[in-house]
Amino acid sequence: MTQLEERLAERNLRVLKIEVINGAHAGRIYRIETVDKENQMVNLVYKEFETERNNELDFYSKYSKIIKQFNKVVTVWDSAPKAILMDDLKSPLKNDFKILSDLEKQNLIKRILDRLAVLHSLSVSENADGLPIHQITSEWHGWCVDQMNRLGAQNHWTKTEWIKIINNAYEQLDLINFKQQCPRVITHGDPHLENIFLKDGQIWFIDWEWAALGSPLRDITILCQDLYDTRLIQFVKESYQDVLNNHNLNIPSEDYQRDFNYFYIDHTTMMLAWEIEKYFQQYTSEEEVKEIIEFKIGEIQRVTNEELGLFR
Known part of the structure; x- marks a missing residue:
């Protein structure tokens, strides 16, 4: 045995x-x-x-x-x-997400957001004393630049401006010195669609390795990493503030927007590095990783420009 x-x-x-x-x-x-x-x-x-x-x-x-x-x-x-x-929760939501209609995607996202709001509404003092505190560091930026350089050494189709766009985001926004604006809450730390399941009419989360105290926008911007549609990302961004309000977490719009933008750039950078790693490990095809990189680099540039325009 x-x-x-x-x-x-x-x-x-x-x-x-x-x-x-x-x-x-x-x-x-x-x-x-x-x-x-x-x-x-x-x-x-x-x-x-x-x-x-x-x-x-x-x-x-x-x-x-x-x-x-x-x-x-x-x-x-x-x-x-x-x-x-x-x-056994069966298949993660990511497996079938692409084939859903836009309305079905939005309805599913609403259910996930409501579930995350329950987590984010828990009392920190009573439930999570001792959890680590999450903040932006240089870790994901450094890893992503290393991965980009490694990718460029092996493939002629990489673009030099990709690293420039990432570097500009961290430098212009001084990302590693950012202090969250929203209240500190209990966060899952990795709620992308491969870690979320729907079973028995309920949303469930697995893989709590990165759980920590942090901004509620930490989880939301990681959730967005499996969304390759700017309209859906905007839907998540706009919807979650309303969901938080319904759970009595009222956050000023400027604080909410700033946390979203900063954490979204950092987590998009992290996911870029991870997607490149999956390509190296042959879990992702060349065509797929090209599409992923182009989209996420575009998102980093878009949100950097939005942040600079909103708050400077």
């Missing part, structure tokens, strides 16, 4: 089938079919963490009150190999 089977047996679960979930994950993930002691089928996902990437497990251990209403985690193992067991 393997260690995984032993761990499941401790929960009175017998393994029928184990399937590896492939992808650019920080760990090993398996989809498991089991039966319980009443011979009822139970579908689960088991994730073993890499040694240097177990912040998510610490979060589950320390902040179970937060996670309980947003994630279907069943068990946490803090002994080696560190791992979690959760209900």
